[in-house]
Amino acid sequence: MLSRRRLLAGSALALLAGCSAAEPPPGPPPVPAPTRPAAPRDPVTVQRMPSAARGTDVDLVLMTPEGVPAAGLPVCLALHGRGARARTFLSLGVPAVLTAAVRAGTPPFAIAALDGDHYWVKTGGDDDPQRMLADEVPGWLTARDLRPPSAVFGISMGGFGALRFARTHPELKAVATASAALFASWPDARSRKVFADEANWRDAEPLRHPAELRPGALGVWCGESDPFLAADRRLVKAVSPEVSRFSPGGHDDEYWRGVLPEIVKFVGERLS
Template identity: 65%
Template sequence: MRWGTDVSRRGVLLGGTAALVAACSGRAAPVGAPAPLSPPAGSPALTQPVTIQRRHSAARGRDVDLVLMAPEGVPASGLPVCLALHGRGANARTFLDLGVPQMLTDLVHAGARPFAVAAVDGDHYWVGNGTGDDPQRLLTDEVPGWLQASDLRPVTGVLGISMGGFGALDLARRRRDLTAVATCSAALFRTWSEAKARGVFAAEAQWQAAEPLEHLDELPPGTLGVWCGASDPFLAANRRLIDRAGPVTSSITPGAHTDSYWRGVLPDALRFVGERL
């Protein structure tokens, strides 16, 4: 099932058993039910492969989900963290629907060093839009404290899907200490007319200030991995990213802007990140 040009699928938590289903399709998600919601203060000893915390974000002016994922059977305390940024119209629980917890477990079983993935609800291509909703400030000012409260190490890698790829590259400009940046089907815009059609940026100057393709020289060197489907509507923009940024690795393989494509490439993207955390 296609999710549109930069829309990921989303999950919702239902009932006291917290069963996760894919809201866009009505099918049960391919992963087990997440752990119950934790108290607002977080838990310093995460014991479940998946923990969902409800947090108030002053930067966004609303409550958001913080989804923490770790390999099964591995104590989460003290693990390094990769931040995962979802696509437009989706939310943090998208990564549960895509099967990230099982992917982390499979990586560890294959001999990789364990790490955690943290996802949070965002919007507006993960940058501020001047309306008081600033997901960029959420990532830089609030998420670090939330991770510390859960006894996790600071974020040293970022992975983004679609709109999240835009956000991951934007974050890497501001966090040059990141050691891994992975994008899957990054929603990037080569011209103002392309960006304007999305209805996100109020003016060309705002878009130019945020557009990763306009600031590739600001990315931390030797950290970037790029994945994109050969039938993706953002293929041309991703080819420009590859040509001009010189990523450590890049992959253009059959696939579109769909959940099935992302499920196929996420294990490689997570492996890339894990090797560099």
């Protein structure tokens, strides 16, 4: 028979285990969208924004260089990979990379990460991440004294979304992808169980629309052990981007952390 002391100890351990399992995501806790937004005062802010285009609330994660006033900064969108979220860029250390780049001479800019899904395109239903990026995000940024997006960066699935966004926004000054998840064939794309059908994939797939991408604004990074290496090489061959880097690494955080400083510098120099 358990003593009262042992029973209480066991309950306390169970409670601690439950708290650990529900550990909050990186970064500050999200706050509701303010009724009168202003330029961010902190290098990192997280706000929940109602997106009519996506039919749900999303995190808007704003990252600015430490010690630099946010008002009036140009903005690069950051699109995460499959299974991740906007806060993933905090886990990857993007705020520190951005601050270090600016202190080393890169012109300052802000990075805005959003929550997305299904390769950042409309694949059926009413969820349309591209419409959120095009129609809603500019207003969210200008309300905070930031400029509308003039660059986009994406990792993996986010690389697919960034290239899709670039196709309809030729005015972008910089487009960067790391380990872009691209598909050379419909069977390969179909295996992801994301696209509604082949026509949906063909319409969205960047590899099928290389003429709609501007070489001078594009930078492509991919690891030499990445499963998407062949597809990314195909993109480089078709578009001839200004920058292409294939170096040792896989489809993982270690590789992305390694190339982030180069990507941030690439974006910042073009936004200046």
